[in-house]
Amino acid sequence: MINKKDLIKTIKESAQSKIKFAVVDIDGILRGKTIHKDKFLEVVDGDIGFCDVIFGWDANDKCYDNVKVTGWHTAYPDARARIDLSTYRNIPWDNERPFFLADFSSEQGKDLPACPRSLLKRIRQRATEKGFEAVFSQEFEWFNFIGTSNELAEKNYSDLKPISPGMFGYSMLRPTQYQTYFNDLFxxxxxxxxxxxxxxxxxxxxxxxxxxxxxxILQAADKAALFKNSVKEIAYRHGIIASFMAKWNENLPGCSGHIHQSLWDIGQKRNLFFSGDKQSPMSKLMESYLAGQLYCLPHILPMYAPTINSYKRLREGAWAPVTASWGLDNRTTAVRVINGQEKSARLEMRVPGSDSNPYLAMAAALASGLYGIENELELTIPKTTGNEYAQKDHERLPLNLLDATRKMKDSEIPNTLFGEDFVNHFAATREWEWREFAKAVTDWETKRYFEII
Known part of the structure; x- marks a missing residue:
């Protein structure tokens, strides 16, 4: 636990004059500033202004025309961000620059409903009140290409050269081709x-x-968000572009962002998912938690799969789930149950891709699991043994972002889990994303129709 007095003393005495801090927007993108340490010391006990346009534009800084939180109608004022001192760390590839995360939580009154980190903090508090400590982690797959951002733009994001050729999972050879980069990451x-x-x-x-x-869970989400941004920064130093698109090439596997999760009693003394019974590998609490996740999944899918591209990954036979399903150590289902020792008993939510916002995806997982516990849901969906892609009787997840968002808007479950203000804002941003896509003329259309039709 960071001692505030000692931290302030460290910052005051530091030779560093600059400090970085960042917030996370609705798409999971870090938006930050570099400030003088004197400014930091002035705001450390209160808050700091941060233009709320970061919740009023999309991933490409184009302003939404359909959200209420902010916009031209509010004149994009400053929102009040609070720097979280517990997130203090130094950036080793930037001269040990001090770094902090901030969010738009309020000690008095309402949080900014569009803030993903604030949402996760509220749901974590619900778990805490029930005596649960949520232990989470996220894993990511991503592709690495040779080049710079300018070169990528000049090539119009085509004709990209990966840092290594061919299909070679778990290779001992390939990491040695860019060994300094590989080692720097770790x-x-x-x-x-x-x-x-x-x-x-x-x-x-x-x-x-x-x-x-x-x-x-909160620190796990912080680490996941920082991981994605940090990988990109480290890659830049090696002349590499790192991409966390869910599916950058239709002929190659997509990139996952699986979430591992378990509930422990406060203080992490006992894993509440562990049954200790080989005949019944899940505790009753774990079964209700899993039942809640499966029940809520079709209604909150955009929380896990937030982009147009997300749904290109969710296809049969592509190492990604397509139904609300579960199985024991089964990599074809939406949720993989991993049992064995008490320390490692957990669920793996396999729906999120690497393009997911860690705060929203983890909030969705925990909130839906708690919903199952609170409502004492029974695990009525049968376990999948073998290939889930061959099953015909399980509910198919929505096929695209528009269908998924409409289902989310028409359901009361998301309002129950996350609050109506957040759902209204988030759903509007996903509808905007679909509208932007719907008017775009793609390479596929040009190749298919230009000459023939």
């Missing part, structure tokens, strides 16, 4: 307090997979 992230459990190649040209070390 070592610099460790120094940045984003510890990895493992790092290896996945199947596909230039694709890596990393599992982040587990932690209590």
């Amino acid at each position: 070592d610099l992230l460790e120094k940045f307090q984003v510890s990895l459990e493992g790092l290896h190649t996945e199947t596909g040209p230039g694709v890596y997979e990393a599992a982040i070390r587990y932690d209590e």
